[in-house]
Amino acid sequence: MGDGILPGLVKGLGTTARSLTRRTHTAEYPDVAPALPPRSRGVIALTEENCTSCMLCARECPDWCIYIDSHKEELPPTTPGGRARQRNVLDRFAIDFSLCMYCGICIEACPFDALHWSPEFEYAETDIRDLLHEKDRLGAWMATVPPPPALDPGSVDPAEVTAAAKPPRGAAGAGPRAGSAPRAGAGAPGRTRGDGPAARPTRVRPESPAGSDRAAGSLQGASAAAPERPAADRAVDATKPMPALGDTGSPAAEGDSTQVLPEVTPDEEGRE
Amino acid sequence: MTTRDIVFVAVGVVTALSALLSVTTKHVVHAALWLLVSLGSLAGAYLVLGQELVGLVQLLVYVGAIVVLVLFALMLTRAPIGPHAEIDTPWWQRAAGAVLGAATTALLASLLLPLLSGATVDLDAPAATTPRIAQAVFGTWVWPFELLSVLLLVALVGAFAVSRLVLHREDPAADGAVRRAEGVRR
Amino acid sequence: MNLVLAPWLEVVLRALAVLVAFLVLPLLVGQTEHKVMAHMQGRLGPMYAGGFHGWAQLVADGVKFVQKEDITPARADRQVFRLAPFVALIPYLVALAVIPLSPKVVGATVDASVVLVLAVIGVGIIGTLMAGWASANKYSLLGAMRAAAQLVSYELPMVLAVASVALAAGTLSLVGIGNAWNPWWLLWQLPGAVVFLVSALAELQRPPFDMPLADSEIVFGAFTEYTGLRFAFFLLAEYAGIVVMSLLFAVLFLGGWHGPFEPWVGWVWTLLKGFLVAVVVIWLRVSWPRMREDQLQRLAWVWLVPMALFQLAITAVGVVVFPR
């Protein structure tokens, strides 16, 4: 019992007494839903329409736990005398979550934004084989993918906005109805600039200094353009911005069956 | 025969039987445990005789402390579970023990001699026996009492000396090493 | 309150009441420990069993223990091994029976009750020793040896501290001591109270004196080999021990049933004070690290025994200078 012991003992008592009066840290998980941080890696969701069966994800996956089957289809030429096109049709897309280590490489690797992180994590199974999620199940997770966080103030426009602002091919000079109308209206909950990272995306961008007139001007066009969009696209679109939709929605791009995205700018690529 | 008689006889039989078992069992730890039972029921006998304090002190000192020490000491040895021939007592020790026990019994039994002339003690007399015991211990019997405490003190000092003593060694080097170790420890 | 009952009925009722207290109070202390400890560590503790804040957790634990297999190791000393939990448990039942909650509310009136309590608590340790030796397990043996060494060292200061209170009150009966108490004792008997609390913790083998159990070094000491109900009995003995020691402390040093309001609520005061002491015991467990064996012995012989003797001296002076 040296000199330094008594103060230490008293301090110990004080520490425990203090934490007795404080709130506890216990997460009452099944009763209270956890507050997950944005970008939580819960489960991987698939937007089937975006997937080109390019196999990049399957090849990059360190566990080789992505299974893809596809076949090629001929599409008849859209114009008389035109060339028939080929496209890949996805037959099977499955991720085996009993092998997946949630590294996220597949999502990084996908050039077409077909894979997304969803924070949902309650998909434990009593049979390990049930952890193999087929594409319909992976697609169902899309509904739980949160909108991406807002852009930092002062950053450049998102790629899809820039792409949508470009005059569509073959419709040069068709000023007022240039692609921005379906973009703003069809509710891609695009990236709001200037809000905090946690801000919910709004359908209309509130204070975009560069695009405010554009947004305001295109509101009327929005309601007109929205019904034209395919129903399936809209359902997905409500939860997640899909850059491709900006173009597919616009009448000019309708003939383009491959649904190729506009090019993705570097800052966009690092986002997911 | 009153209830008290019956209880006394019962407790006495338990005491005697467990004492017997404690000296006859070949399990060394069982012997200590039987001793425990014996001493405990002896406390019960005191209680039946109306000497509450003596009984409780018996329990506190003998059962709670002495037997615990005995058990502790046994655990420090390699007391095996079950009988063991090697540590069994040789016959001459048993004989000596029996003689000693018999002598002690005779000595204590001599206390009962007045009974032959029909002496009795009223057990129901005064309730407050504690002051009387205190007066007896610290008055009439104070010298034996103090003598006992001196004896215990001597035993204590002896134990201390034994534990601290460095036995003389033939080998001077080893002796030096032990001394140095002692010095380090202090 | 002057109900007159047939003597046998009264005995049965009293025994029943003591038994109920013996089964309920330790569970109460155990649940308090669960909760207080949890919150002191920033946790919630049990929340499910029984619905409301896990109040039935210990009942559930009991059910679990009953279901478990009762294993006796093959090389153990069977009878001793099986007897040990009861030897550990019963003394606390006896002790609880003679601790008064108020002069009227007491299981059994015994003249020298304070000696009885000390004596039976000393007997309780035999259960641990038996368990440790009979298990035929080196961890058990080590635990039992530590327990014995600890008990022998701390029994002395404890008895001295109690002796000081008995001296101050001039009686060996707990009721008498409680009645003789007055608030000045808080100051007068303070060293004794500290000594008693520390040695009570040591006798209960509670942290910071849980060297004999020390789950990080010797598994669970003497109880390593126990399972099921027998193990539960040892745990019950530990918590019953906390109850006994806390109530004893409340009666001896905190004045038991002395308190405001009508005299007949005295037992509530005793229970409240005892509960407070139990919370302190839990608090110490949460806050302090375990002591090493040599530190433990040093504390007992270098600090507590002299302190207790000093307390005895000032009590004696007090008794002579201010005779009642």
Ligand code: SF4
């Ligand atoms: S997260 Fe990693 S391991 Fe899981 S499917 Fe994607 S690439 Fe494979």
Ligand code: SF4
């Ligand atoms: S990388 Fe993307 S587009 Fe290519 S197969 Fe995988 S999910 Fe489909």
